[in-house]
């Protein structure tokens with residue numbers, strides 16, 4: 140059987156478990172995960188080598204493959220420049236892909252339970268609005284028109300009365316997320332996640348609901364957290380991939396540089412340790428990253444060499460800065476200690492981590508600042524600087 144390869148984008152609403160799935164499939168933490176929405180801000184590539192599986196009794200088998208998984212930010216209504224950047228990352232991931240995993244949180248109650256089934260998006264006037272909006276998902280925040288269209292269609296049926304505002308919103312968000320994949324021509328696999336947290340009998344109505352809205356290539360229930368159903372999911376993914384050669388060398392797991400992973404780990408600790416708006420108003424930029432000299436050995440007393448890292452934590456207001464620093468620096472210390480432990484595990488060296496908190500007013504609304512945060516952009520800048528020095 141010929142080797143297969145392709146880009147497979149993981150998309151869905153915030154908190155559906157996209158990053159958990161990426162990490163579970165790779166067997167390693169590439170993407171940070173928290174219970175807070177909008178944890179993931181950029182596309183993250185994870186490269187998975189899938190060995191040949193021979194045909195066996197009752198099993199179809201599949202050829203060997205390289206699957207480039209692309210984790211993306213959750214599909215949500217853009218409010219700030221940062222949100223728009225995140226949604227652009229989703230669009231980019233949907234453009235260059237061979238297959239898409241549309242991941243849905245199985246613990247979400249269907250709006251149907253409250254008396255409304257979102258209409259199939261392919262039909263009806265509301266559907267057209269949704270698709271038009273999705274196709275031109277631009278800085279104008281087209282999500283508003285989607286919400287509008289959906290509540291209208293529910294109203295037309297005279298069924299809106301029973302739906303609480305939140306239910307209607309949730310259905311609108313589902314519909315909007317779905318509209319982004321409905322216009323794709325590549326295979327879309329519906330992944331029902333978190334089946335560890337729902338009863339079996341609740342799954343069938345969910346599958347029926349979603350299958351009625353789009354003709355998915357496959358429907359696979361999984362638990363990303365408990366690593367259930369992943370084998371089957373991989374089989375289905377390989378089955379829809381085209382024949383082709385590797386995009387990345389066999390032993391490469393990601394295209395992200397370590398310094399970006401380090402920044403993300405620091406951000407994860409901030410998300411875990413701070414509350415309210417602080418996590419959303421925070422960005423982390425690595426200011427210097429000094430690796431041990433090549434060939435550096437353990438010290439005489441058996442300690443590992445040291446990587447010296449300095450990172451800036453940006454927030455939007457002095458009040459947020461005070462929270463991030465904490466009483467006598469306690470919060471910053473807690474963030475630093477937790478991050479350092481994980482970074483040491485990642486790099487396999489000891490780590491000196493210096494953190495600074497800086498206020499950059501309204502940075503989330505600043506296009507230039509948001510673009511500069513992108514690690515792909517940062518890499519270009521570092522390369523340009525090095526060329527200038529040579």
Ligand SMILES: Nc1nc2c(ncn2[C@@H]2O[C@H](COP(=O)(O)OP(=O)(O)O)[C@@H](O)[C@H]2O)c(=O)[nH]1
Pocket residue numbers: 152153154155156157158159160171172173174175176177178179213332333334335336361362363364365
């Ligand atoms: N019960 C359960 N929780 C999960 C599962 N997968 C992810 N989660 C949780 O859902 C939350 C969001 O996960 P995350 O991967 O960050 O979602 P993302 O926003 O789609 O990337 C986290 O608290 C995860 O631990 C699962 O299979 N079962």
Ligand SMILES: [Mg+2]
Pocket residue numbers: 157158159170171172178179211212213
């Ligand atoms: Mg995520």
